Amino acid sequence: MPLYEIETNAHILITWAEDEAQAKIVVNDNYPNDDVIRLTKRPRNSWVISKAALGLTDQRVDPCLVARDCLSKAEGDKVHAIRLYMNETGVDLDKARKAIESNMVLGW
Missing domain, CATH: 1.10.10 (Arc Repressor Mutant, subunit A)
Known part of the structure; x- marks a missing residue:
């Protein structure tokens, strides 16, 4: 099942869904007052946040x-x-x- 990144006017959600329509349903079910601004199918099946990109490490990134x-x-x-x-x-x-x-x- 693909992983989707969904940005709304108030949240950023990361969720698995069969397709874009199902991903929007997840948003509507959980945050009915939010409007979907951006919906992106991730190229991989996991979500990673770089600590270096957030400035949480002293190590240099190659x-x-x-x-x-x-x-x-x-x-x-x-x-x-x-x-x-x-x-x-x-x-x-x-x-x-x-x-x-x-x-x-x-x-x-």
Whole structure:
């Protein structure tokens, strides 16, 4: 069963559902006053929050691992992977582009 990330006007939900319609039903059943703003099928069957991205660790994150993870999440879409990388690391567009493109060459 796919994992969905659902953003409403008041919450962010992570839930398993058969399809998008069922995911919306989960929201309506649990938060009937919320409006769905964004509904995304996750590329993997688990949800991970990076402690480094939240600033909860002193360890440095390997930029190649982050770039490969972003490419995987973006299913190979370079532009989307660049946006994800910028969001994940906080770097500017040029640095994100270089990180993603260099990892695309490596065959991520």
